[in-house]
Amino acid sequence: MTKWKPTFEFLLLLVCLLALTGCDGSKQERDKAVEEAEKAKAELARVEAIIEEIQSERDELKENLATISENWEKANSELVVVTQAHDDLLDQVNELTNERDSAILQAKDAKAQAERLGEQLKEKTEELRAYEEWVKELQATIKDLEGQIEEIDNQSTEQSAEEVSEQSNDTREPDVQFVPTPQDVVDKMLELAKVKKNDLVYDLGCGDGRIVVTAAKRYGCKAVGYDIDPQRVKESLENVEKNKVGRLVRIEQKDIFTLDLSKVNVVTLYLLPSLNVKLIPQLEKLKPGSRIVSHDFGMEGVRPDKVVKVTSNEDDDEHEIYLWISPLKKIPD
Numbered sequence: 001m002t003k004w005k006p007t008f009e010f011l012l013l014l015v016c017l018l019a020l021t022g023c024d025g026s027k028q029e030r031d032k033a034v035e036e037a038e039k040a041k042a043e044l045a046r047v048e049a050i051i052e053e054i055q056s057e058r059d060e061l062k063e064n065l066a067t068i069s070e071n072w073e074k075a076n077s078e079l080v081v082v083t084q085a086h087d088d089l090l091d092q093v094n095e096l097t098n099e100r101d102s103a104i105l106q107a108k109d110a111k112a113q114a115e116r117l118g119e120q121l122k123e124k125t126e127e128l129r130a131y132e133e134w135v136k137e138l139q140a141t142i143k144d145l146e147g148q149i150e151e152i153d154n155q156s157t158e159q160s161a162e163e164v165s166e167q168s169n170d171t172r173e174p175d176v177q178f179v180p181t182p183q184d185v186v187d188k189m190l191e192l193a194k195v196k197k198n199d200l201v202y203d204l205g206c207g208d209g210r211i212v213v214t215a216a217k218r219y220g221c222k223a224v225g226y227d228i229d230p231q232r233v234k235e236s237l238e239n240v241e242k243n244k245v246g247r248l249v250r251i252e253q254k255d256i257f258t259l260d261l262s263k264v265n266v267v268t269l270y271l272l273p274s275l276n277v278k279l280i281p282q283l284e285k286l287k288p289g290s291r292i293v294s295h296d297f298g299m300e301g302v303r304p305d306k307v308v309k310v311t312s313n314e315d316d317d318e319h320e321i322y323l324w325i326s327p328l329k330k331i332p333d
């Protein structure tokens, strides 16, 4: 609210009026005028004090205004920063919302796919179970048939043994006496020959049949042992029976120099150097890639592909094993 302020001119006019009216006036009037003037002065002083107070209040307000303006500026620039941050966050929120939406879609897709795969898995599991049942049935049938085969083989082995004992008139003296190859040397011979399941192995002069029995047992291949001595043939047949390899192994009483070797993959020998040489024309009929392994004795005139030495645990002796791979490499004279 605006307060009234008597100006200096107003006060002067008031004094003049009092003087004019008081020229002829009484002392009483003059005193009254003096009193009025005193009052006016006091009023002036009061008003001046008020003015001073108001000025000081205004200065204070000015100061406050400056401070508040400064704060306002600060707040304004903070507002700009915060607004920018807010906008950035909004952008991020939008981006994240988009990402979330596409993740939701992907998750839905994956769920549908998983459900489809689950169905397929269930079907396959049932199919597998049916096949497993079938396999069990087939295994039982195979077991049955194998039992029958073994029985038949054993019967034919017994028959062969009887036949052999009746053949005594056809025999002649062996070209070399029976000396068995130690079992660990037999193992090494077959290893060196790299015998495979599909190979046909011949042991020429089979003795007690240990080489052919080992080949069948270890590699599951077919093998035939030939010996001219009926006693050795009998022992071989017993060995075959004892090891239950009658399905894979055949033993024949025959002179090895009459044999056709054209279908054989592996030939094993433990004879004599001269007998090995005598076998060359038959060994030359072997298919390419066939292997010949000989215990202790080489073959004069034919270069071996490998010679290895083995110390047997049975006799503590060192044994040599020769390997030739068909076709034979003749050493020129």
Ligand SMILES: C[S@@+](CC[C@H](N)C(=O)[O-])C[C@H]1O[C@@H](n2cnc3c(N)ncnc32)[C@H](O)[C@@H]1O
Binding pocket: 173, 174, 175, 176, 177, 178, 179, 180, 181, 203, 204, 205, 206, 207, 208, 209, 210, 211, 226, 227, 228, 229, 232, 254, 255, 256, 257, 269, 270, 271, 295
């Ligand atoms: C040294 S033994 C080897 C036995 C067997 N191969 C081994 O390594 O254990 C030689 C065998 O060859 C037989 N033998 C010798 N001359 C033969 C021939 N002309 N035909 C068939 N076998 C023969 C002998 O009866 C004897 O059993």
